[in-house]
């Protein structure tokens with residue numbers, strides 16, 4: 118019996134989710150976003166399952182290095198580009214695409230020596246259309262685009278991109294304004310376009326349409342992992358399958374008397390004599406400490422709920438709904454039959470935060486389902 122918390126990654130679900138993204142994308146190229154260790158599912162593993170993607174998107178150069186070291190030969194886009202001038206040589210050596218979002222990066226490229234004779238760097242020009250995180254001001258875009266195209270070490274085929282701040286709210290006018298702004302700024306510029314993230318793909322068809330005859334790209338993270346990007350809906354509601362099931366075992370079952378209190382700070386009082394189970398998982402594994410009493414778990418197939426505070430290594434469970442539960446029984450924290458979105462709602466956070474939060478103590482395994 119393994120008492121270790123287990124994250125099972127469903128490779129089949131990843132593949133089917135990717136296929137569904139492609140279908141919804143209606144001919145758009147698909148960048149599978151695998152930043153933050155594949156949203157916590159494992160970078161190399163997710164990349165392998167996404168062999169059919171047109172590119173992988175990572176947050177930083179180190180992730181690109183990790184993928185190349187693992188033998189990955191897919192197109193890889195580093196979503197924040199180089200962090201310092203010395204990174205450029207690594208981008209070239211590893212053949213990584215660079216998102217160029219800031220004047221300093223443009224200056225490093227312009228100052229590069231011996232870039233001309235080498236394989237040109239593929240650049241994505243990021244435009245800040247209203248999120249005000251990364252990207253060039255619209256007023257600078259035409260000039261930056263021309264400068265990039267004139268650089269001998271940069272591929273003239275530049276992808277124009279922007280990122281949405283609120284595309285998960287399908288009636289939020291900010292997204293419509295961002296799309297309009299993007300179209301206005303890029304109307305005269307050559308190159309493929311890339312606007313939509315997961316929520317953009319679902320809710321903003323105008324963000325998908327290829328413009329100027331150029332092939333467009335969608336950049337999808339959440340949906341790939343079956344994670345919902347829409348408040349109040351689960352990934353399954355949107356037609357996607359969870360790619361992670363988190364489970365552990367019961368290591369104690371006992372009767373506790375009415376009015377006795379459970380766990381740290383004695384916050385939860387038993388309303389009657391009742392069975393309390395203890396499962397081997399806690400915030401030391403990445404299960405959220407903020408999960409409130411009443412947060413559901415599955416004990417075997419029965420739905421039960423946690424009571425008391427989440428500890429570092431353990432959680433306590435009201436077993437009145439699973440009266441036959443025994444030490445050694447499987448406890449599922451989230452996954453196929455228990456949407457991670459439900460747990461996130463009980464913990465005051467979002468699903469992405471939970472899957473990204475698994476610690477090194479969790480044992481990762483994969484299946485082909």
Ligand SMILES: *Cc1c(COP(=O)(O)O)cnc(C)c1O
Pocket residue numbers: 150152196280313314315316336337338339340346
């Ligand atoms: C994370 C990220 C995405 C993917 O977002 P999802 O909502 O997970 O689909 C796309 N583009 C950029 C620039 C990102 O940082």
